[in-house]
């Protein structure tokens with residue numbers, strides 16, 4: 001098979017064809033997929049049919065270490081390295097996490113070593129609804145006025161997983177990790193590109209600013225980043241594999257609004273990253 005990389009029309013993201021993830025991907029094919037991931041921040045490989053083991057093997061294209069999600073009750077029965085995202089309920093028990101985050105965030109930014117990449121594999125998706133939204137924080141950084149770039153450079157923000165009240169935390173079912181400090185501007189460890197590093201759902205405050213100033217600056221940054229020109233709406237098809245670079249993008253699920261009668265099941269693998277600089 002010949003691997004082809006076709007950029008999406010939205011300004012970032014690319015669709016890759018000619019890859020079968022049920023088989024080991026190495027050599028030039030692996031380099032092509034990983035190169036596209038770095039260049040386009042997000043890659044889509046359609047038409048896959050994968051076992052749990054094949055999903056974790058595919059996720060290792062993006063980094064050698066995978067990590068289990070904090071929500072153990074949603075781990076895949078065969079491996080803690082896959083979290084099941086699903087709105088299906090069987091015998092009164094949820095089959096997975098129905099809403100993994102219908103709010104803007106970058107994965108695991110609430111830990112000192114956040115997720116490098118995230119990979120999702122769609123087993124079943126509704127014909128309408130359940131899209132995932134992405135926002136290009138590299139392009140958003142580049143579009144900042146020079147004065148704003150200098151103002152943000154060196155600032156840090158406090159991230160807390162439980163900043164927005166959620167049932168899992170308020171019920172005591174899961175204890176959130178301690179909050180942590182991250183730079184507001186990060187430099188990609190491989191491409192060297194700078195990006196705004198935000199998780200609007202997790203950022204409590206910007207360090208060193210009075211509360212009012214912190215709130216005002218948060219709003220100014222979020223409004224800038226969430227401009228239409230930096231955004232993309234991804235519509236899932238069954239068999240899609242999507243992997244994205246958490247050092248370049250933020251994202252939001254839309255599953256909070258999804259009709260519970262429309263089944264949606266995805267498997268998620270988290271690729272570990274190092275500290276943010």
Ligand SMILES: O=C(O)CCC(=O)C(=O)O
Nearest residue numbers: 100101131132253254268
């Ligand atoms: O279900 C989705 O659309 C995305 C969920 C999400 O935020 C994640 O898996 O990191």
Ligand SMILES: [Fe+2]
Nearest residue numbers: 100101106107
């Ligand atoms: Fe997420």
